[in-house]
Amino acid sequence: MDRGKFSLLLLDPGEIYFEDFSAVLIPPDVTPKTFDSKKQDGRLKMCSKSLVFDPKDINKPILKIPLKDCVVIEQWKGSAKYLANSSNVLAVNCREYIEMLEGNIVAPYKFKESTNFLFQLNYANIMNCLPQICQLHRASTLPAAEQADMIATIVHSRQARVSFDPLWLDLYEKVVMETEADKVTPLVINPGRLVLTTARLFFQPYNNVETVPVIKIELNSIKRMVKRRFLLRHIGLEIYSGENCNNPHIYLSFRNQAKRDNLYDKLLQEPALKLEELDQDVMTLQWQNGIISNYDYLLYVNSLGDRTINDLTQYPVFPWIVSNYSNNELDLKDPVNFRDLSKPVGALDKVRLRRLLERYEEMSHPKFMYGSHYSTPGFVLFYLARLYPHYVLCLQSGRFDHPDRMFNSVGDVFKNCQTNMSDFKELIPEFYDVEEEGKFLVNNLGINFGYRHNGLKVGDVELPPWAESPKNFVDKLRGALESDIVSQSLHQWIDLIFGYKQQGEEAIKANNLFYHLCYEGNVDLDSIQDLNQRHALEVQIMEFGQIPKQVFKVPHPSRKVGLPLLTEPYQVKSTETEDLWRNMNLLESVSTFNTHKNTVSRLFISDDCTRVTSVGHDSKLKVFSLQQNRQIRSANIGYMPLSSCVQMPNVNILVIGSWDNQIILYDLDYGKVTESVLAHEDAITCISWGTKSNILVSGSGDCTVKIWKGLNTNGVIKPIQCLQKQIDHNSHVNCLDFDHNNNYLAVGTEDGEIYIWQTKEFILKKKYQINSSSITTINYSPDDVKLAIGSKNKTLLVIDVETGLSVFTKMMKSPISSLKWDGFLLILGCDDGNLFIWDMVEVKLLYEVHQAHSGAIKTVDISSDKSIIITGSEDRLIKVWKPK
Known part of the structure; x- marks a missing residue:
């Protein structure tokens, strides 16, 4: 079937197209002699708010007759010899009608005054069509909210x-479920029937406007599903x-949340569905x-915040970045060429901000700073407008904006966003999309948008002087x-x-407060029974703009700077060691030491990668x-069980923590304990040496961490000489770690708390x-901005410090005991x-070794040259691992 020029964008936003009929348009001035030359073959389309005639001749204009402007819609009572069936003619008398796409050119619509139309239906029976058209005509006489409700029915x-x-x-x-749904594209809602089977998802529209009678989506092709x-x-x-x-890609909406969630859950249950993991963290x-x-x-x-290119009311929002357009x-x-990203657009200019705050202070509640938004359908x-003029005509009732109010100059728009008391708009992704090459900046379609006040x-x-072309x-x-x-x-x-x-107090402090209705959750439309009140709120919020769904409740971490992007076209070369870990597919155990008689609690590899030192619950140092490939020392x-062990720098002395509350110094050269001190009132659980600060810290079941200095100068540890400070916590101290510059100490406790102490004064x-x-x-990340945390509730967590x-x-499948x-x-x-090796740059699992040990892996270390990994376990074994 020839679909002609008709598009759902020629209807009002959200208007529904039901069906069409093969028809002949008989103009008002036709005579028997001019019938053959003036009649127009085409299709008459019945829509929820209009009748649309789409002529077969693409040079003829499409005629749109708004039902609200119709005076009479009836079966034609006249007769004419040149009509094959005079009784099958629809007569329409209207106060106003619209001509669109004359000559197949995108241009402002032409609004014509009162006239009579006759439509001869070629195949459909008028007695079947007329009641439906008259029902829609009656709906058009109702207030907007009641009309919408009747159309929905x-x-x-x-x-x-x-x-x-x-x-x-x-x-x-086999069919799994069937329901009604709407296919959503910008400004368009197209209803249909949605069917989920064991292999596919089908959308069958109720009309013939789609290019195919049914849309089929293979379940095994679906990569992501996002609730919106x-x-x-x-x-x-x-x-x-x-x-x-x-x-x-398809965007669907449903009658209510329960129907949406039901389909979502049913989809997840289908074995054929294999979604890609795209975790937020x-x-x-x-x-x-x-x-x-x-x-x-x-x-x-933006996607997390419910912004999508299919919904102009929630289109993705991007920031103004560059501030220099002259x-x-x-x-x-040069930082001077950049906008301050810590401030909203409305707070960038001090003079305007002061005036806005003065107005805000005088305002009654609920207060807001900005009477306009940073993203609305109109702003998008x-x-x-140059790329999608038909969208503009749809949104603005067939008219383009005044030529002087259009997007004519990048520099002028940025200046206006800085100074105008009602202009706070941000940008859209197209400003940064290099693949599209700035097509939205060029009037490639040759649209006649009119003339500006200067005659141009x-x-x-108009681009800034530093830009050679839209692409540039x-x-x-x-x-x-x-x-x-x-x-x-x-x-x-x-x-x-x-x-x-x-939102909230933080928004007020940041001069970032908008009208209260544009925040998610401030209006529950389903609870508003009054149709007119509900419709008014919908229109108000749609036109004003919507704040995205709040994605982050705490400050967002910053990005590392100075790094090239690790994906094309900025790929950086990996080291041989990185390639070894990333490209081998197996982690193998190359050595095993089994001389401990109980749990191996702590081990470390020497700086020269030649020795492994360990302590265990058997009170042994190995x-x-x-x-x-053998044991060379045992003491x-x-x-009592030993919990921890570190080596002091520049001397061959070990510092050992014990469950008998003592810190012990062991001289490897002489093979003996040289010093011990009753350091805590409960078992010592962890110790760490700050290489750059020459500080020893010890954590204990007595809820304290103690700070010791001077050990590497005199080789003794006595509270009266070395103890600098005690810091208290709310529960048992289980683990601690210095950052790499020894500026901070992180402490993890039994009740799930993390303390970050500044080491200069231990505040x-x-x-x-x-x-x-x-x-x-x-354990701190190599860049010291993140902290990896393992816990008994099986969760591996990396936080921004x-x-x-x-x-x-x-x-994980079991509690985490070491990292x-x-x-x-x-x-x-x-x-x-089980043992896991993660690549934390690309954030993917490299190796998973099931039953690397037969007991909990209590301690792990990696050599300084990254060639081997050592593990110690409850099963008394120490294993050496290499990628194969």
Whole structure:
């Protein structure tokens, strides 16, 4: 069938197209002699708010007759010899009608005055069509809210009469569930029937406007599913498939949240569905590590905040980055050329901000700072008018904006966003999308947008002097977005738009408070019974703009700067050691030492990678030679289990912690204990040496950590000489770790708390309640901005030290008993004896060794040259591992 020029964008936003009929349009001035020349063959389309005639001749205009402007719609009572069937003619008398796409040219619609139309139906029976058209005509006379309610009733009534065609199914394919749903694209809602089978998801539209009669999505092609808030209600579902699929993407909305959630749950239960893991914490960590770009991370965060290109009311929002639009050159290493990302657009200009605050102080509650938003459908299409003029005509009732109010100059728009009391808009992804090459800046379609006050015709967008072309402009903006200057502050903008400064007291402090209705959760539309009140709220919020769903409740961590992006086209070379760990597919045990008589509690590899030193619950100190593959030293250290052991720098002395509350110094050269001190009132659980600060710290079951100095100068440990300070905690101290510069000490406790102490004066800097389960092991990341945490509740957690935000979480099968973060490798030992090696740059599991030990892996270490990993366990064994 010839589909003609008709598009759902020619209807009002959200208007429903039901069906069409083959018809002949008989113009008002036709005579028997001119009938053949003036009649127009085409299709008459019945829509929820209009009748649309789409002529077969593409040069003729499409006619749209709004039902609200119709005076009479009836079966024609006249007759004419030139009509084959005069009784099958629809007569329409209207006060106004609209001509669109005349000559197949996108242009403002022409609004014509009162006239009469006759439509001869070729095949359909008018007695079947007319009642439905008259019902919709009656709905058009109602107030907007009641009209919408009546149309919804008509839509659902028609949907209930349509059934899914089982001929679409394969022989062994079975239907799992069937429901109604709407396919959503910008400004368009197209209802249909959704069917889930054991192999596919089908969407069968109730009309013939789609290019295919049914949309089929293979379940095994689906990569992601995202629940969405659509038109302020949690009823949307966005489904992403592979790029090479016939239907790589579909956005659906449902009658209510229960129907949406039911389909989502049923999809997850299907064995054919294999979703890609795209965990939020993994994405954040990869962004911090330079695996993904600032651009891609912003797209991802927008998606988490319910922003999608399929919904203009919640289109992805990107920040203004560059602030210089007047110079001939743009230096991306000069901070003066960049916008301050710690402030919302409305707070960038001090003079305007002062005036806004004065107005805010005089305002009655609920107060707001900005009477306009940073993202609305109108703002999105303001930027995209040249690329999608038909969207603009749809949104603005067939008209373009005044030529002087259009997006004519990048510099002028940025200036206006700085100074105008009602303009606070941010940008959209297209400004940074290098693949699209700035097409939205060029009037390639030759649209006549009119003439500005200076007599110039609206054409391409005027670019700043430093941009050679639209492509060059976008390339430079993308370069600015990926620059170190932006990377070190982008998290502050994320805090404003998607994070903890988005609402409440923090928003007030950050001068970031918008009208209360645009925040998620402030209006429950389903609870509002009054149709008119509900409709008014919907319209108000849609036009004003919506704050994204809050994604982060605590400050967002910053990104590492100075790193090249680790994906093309910025790929960096790996070292041979990294290649070895990343490219081998097996971790093998190359040596085993089994001379401990009880649990191996702590071990470490010497700096020269030749020896392994260990202590255990058998009160033994052991030293093993890796070159000779045998034990070379064994010593009894008291009569109680030993918990910890470190080597002092520059001397051959070990510091050992014991369950008898003592710290012991053992001289390896002379093979004897040289010093011991009753250091705590309970068992010593952990000790650590600060190499750069020459500080020893000891943690204990007595809830304290003690700080000792001077050991490496006099070789003694006496409280009166060496004890500098005691720091108290709320429960047993289980583990501790210095950062690499010894500026901070992290302490993990039995009740799930993390303490971050500043080591200069041992003042508490941060305290986080990580979980209610005992923290068993902690380790700083190589860059000191993150902390890896293992706990008894089986959770591996990586937090940003500055903010406490979880940037990676993994639930293991058993409690975590040991970990070590060295370079890009994170080594993890668990109570069930399983060993895991993670690549924490690319954030992926490299190795998983089941039953590496028959008991809990209590201690792990990696050699300084990254060639081997050592593990010690409850099963009394020490094992040496290499990638194979």
